[in-house]
Amino acid sequence: MQHHVSLRNLNTFGLESQAQSFEEVKSVEELTEILKNPDLKNTPKFILGGGSNILLTRDVDALVIKISIGGIEKVKEDDEHIWLHAGAGEKWHDFVMYCVEHGYAGIENLSLIPGTIGAAPMQNIGAYGVEIKDVVETVEAIFYDSAETRVFSKEECNFGYRESVFKHELKGKCIITGVTFRLNKKPVYHVEYGDIQKTLQEAGIESLSIKAVSDAVIKIRKSKLPDPAEIGNAGSFFKNPEIPEEQFNKLKTDYPALPGYPVSPGFIKVPAGWLIEQAGWKGFRDGSIGVHTRQALVLVNYGGGSGEEIKLLSQKIQKSVEEKFGISLIAEVNFI
Template sequence: MQKNVSLRHFNTFGLESRAQFFEEVKSIGELTDIIKNPVWKEMPKFILGGGSNVLFTQDINALVIKMAIKGIELLKEDQDFVWLHVGAGERWHDFVMYCVEHDYAGVENLSLIPGTIGAAPMQNIGAYGVEIKDVVETVEAISVESAEIRTFSKEECLFGYRESIFKHALKGKLIITGVLFRLNKKAVYHVEYGDIQKTLTEMNVESPSIKAISEAVIRIRESKLPDPAKIGNAGSFFKNPEISSEQFDKLKSDFPTVPGYPTIPGFVKVPAGWLIEQAGWKGYRDGEIGVHARQALVLVNYGGGSGAEIRALSEKIQKSVKEKFGVSLSAEVNFI
């Protein structure tokens, strides 16, 4: 067990925060030993995956457990599907590349998303018309109170737009240890969202494939999103707000160019990046923090910023967008 450990290299914002105690776990057995150990039983615990969706605003007076449970295992298959069990500590993009390499369809649109397998169900990560709920079969987790292992069906996960039961009702009560995915052997391609089809055309791809779509998504993401190794960021900072059709019609009358995408009946999703850009924040910089010049949805740390400064900036953006458009933005990043 390590004491007073810097977390700067464990979060993609590159923010300084110190963990009172820190331990990396590589197996369920190691995790169970910590939970059952009377020394650590009453201490608050913070589970850290890839650190790609957190904003550290203070030191962590808790036991920080870095999940490093690895492994991708083929459990079963039939003529249509394969079932892969993946450890919570595996990098999400590595898993996607494994699926692309083996021609397993379903996650190619989610290429290059940062973070780990364990964090993915919490957020119900998604991109380009696909969400993780589309391929999850079960999620395995361990109770931080009793060390009991429980398996959640997809329905029990209560997946929503960047939401799950692990993010709300069971927040802080469970540690995700692994996920069982069901992937397709017969691909159904999703190329209608964003610039995927346009990028495939630019790549001279006439017939889509799992690999080609993955490469197109990677090309798009690299052109729009800064590399955390060069500029600290956590990708999309805000969720795309869903508003009522009536509110969208009013917004459209006031701002005719506003884009919108119908979701469930009676609701429309509006791109948060468009709202932020139109409110004048794209490319904004204040000292060592700011809004990315190519993608207004991304807040950045140029090297010496603090989590408190980034949080304050996000609140200014929320206030500005609310005043201009009457639309409330919610953070996708978790404040710690």
């Protein structure tokens, strides 16, 4: 076990934060050993995956456990589907690429999303008309108190928009160690979202394939989102709000260009990035932090910024959007 370890290179914002103590685990057995250690029973613990969805505003006065449980293996298959199990420490994009290369369909629209397998069901990650709940079969997790493993069915995960049981009822109670996915051997393409269709046409793609869709998504994401290796960020900072249709129609009168997408009876999803841009924040910079020049939904650390500064900026953005549109933005990033 290491002590007073810098987490700067373990979070995509590139923020400096010291872990009181630190341990990397590469197997469920290693994790179980830590949880069963009587000397660590009362030690606060913080689970770290890819560090792509956290905002470190302070030092972490806890035992930081870095989950590096790897491995991808076939569980079973039939004529239409294949079931793959992946360790929680596998990088999400690497897993997507593995599936694309082997012709397993269902997650190609989720290409280039940062983070790990373990964080994916927690957030119910999604993009371009696809969410992870569409392909999850089961989620394995180990409980802090008992060190016992439980397998959660898709239904038990209580997936919602960027939500799951692991973010609410089970928050701080268990650690995801692996996920089993059911993927398709016969692709069902989702190309009607965003600029996928346009990008495919520009690339001269006449016959669809999951690789073509993945390549299009990667190209779009690279054109809109900064690479964390170059500019510190956590991707989309806020959730896209879902508002009552009546409220949307009233706003549409004042703002005819306001985009909206029906998500459930009586509710419309509005792009948070559009709201932030209209409130004048796109490209804003204050010293080492700011709002990205190409995508207002992304808050950035240009180098040397602090988590507290980014937190305060996010609160200013929330306040201005609330005042202008009467819409409350909720952070997708977890504040630590």
